[in-house]
Amino acid sequence: MAPAKTLLFCALLSLLVLILPSPSAANEGNIFLTGNELLPDEQLSVPRAALVMQKDCNLVLYNEGSGFQSGTSGRATNCTLTLSERGQLIIKKGNGGVVWYSPVTGKLGGYAAILRPDGHVSIYGPSRWISVAPYPIGFFKGQNKSHEAAPGEDQLGTSQSVPNLLFSSQVLERLASRDYSFALTESCNLEFTKASKGNLWASGTAGEGRRHCFARLNYFGQLTVVDDRYNVLWNSSPAGVEGEYVLAVQINGIAAIYGPAIWSTASS
CATH class of the missing domain: 2.90.10.10 (Bulb-type lectin domain)
Incomplete structure (x- = not known):
């Protein structure tokens, strides 16, 4: 990443971490477990990376690489993120309807989505x-x-x-x-x-x-x-x-x- 872009990225990420809440009552900011929930504008964060459930219903990973997004911007309102007992990240709209889910399913059990130190999110499980x-x-x-x-x-x-x-x-x-x-x-x-x-x-x-x-x-x-x-x-x-x-x-x-x-x- 070019120096100017690196500075811009760091400034943007620092702003996100400061202004957006983390699910601190549920766990540390780098762990998202089955049964946890990310509300609109809540995030997971580590140094130099953040996973944000945005108000526009898009799940976006900001990191120093290509990042990730669910591609669901504008498709619903009041969207939340959960992690299922099959290991799928699921975005639901306000009425409970499913907007998006990660493609791989696992055995029934408890899972952990981890925002890793390399800036990527991996789903591990079951426990x-x-x-x-x-x-x-x-x-x-x-x-x-x-x-x-x-x-x-x-x-x-x-x-x-x-x-x-x-x-x-x-x-x-x-x-x-x-x-x-x-x-x-x-x-x-x-x-x-x-x-x-x-x-x-x-x-x-x-x-x-x-x-x-x-x-x-x-x-x-x-x-x-x-x-x-x-x-x-x-x-x-x-x-x-x-x-x-x-x-x-x-x-x-x-x-x-x-x-x-x-x-x-x-x-x-």
Whole structure:
């Protein structure tokens, strides 16, 4: 992007972020879950990108690339955006009629539309694991198996890039959303905590002499705690289909894994 256009884009995006509300009561500004709703002129936003449900009924992604739009400008009034239990973004007009929907459907369940740090929106789901019941502490423990990477995947993975999200191949540092945090302790225990209450959930992997562990989200939807000899101490769930997954820490007190990705503005 040319320097003049870059400055103009940054100015426009900054203005959008300042004047348009985000669905802050529902979640962080980069997460849109099944059951959430974007009203006219509400938005999701990250640095250098914003997804806006405009008053003219057009859903527009502003980013540094080609962006995205639903092409529904002027087709209705009082339009809102929801995310269905089949993983479709749906624009509805004031009387409830459907104006537009994203083209790919998935299995029935809970989904997450994520405004990614690369400026695109991807839909992940259904949810594969959550940090509360019905999954008990240490839901699916490893049997001392070696940690294996997917073909072409770096063994140690990449660094976490977003405070409240962990993507496939990334190694967990610390995820946080409001007063909730999700991190691996020095004793190799994965813990989900709330500032005012303490520990809400744990992997149950703390052990005498255990040190230098790491936790990583793989391309099969598993968050795995691994010791320094690459022995698996704990998996969040059995392996799913190969694809891209995301772990999200949500302000409703849940950490959840969604995936695989079923649709993205990057390919639309």
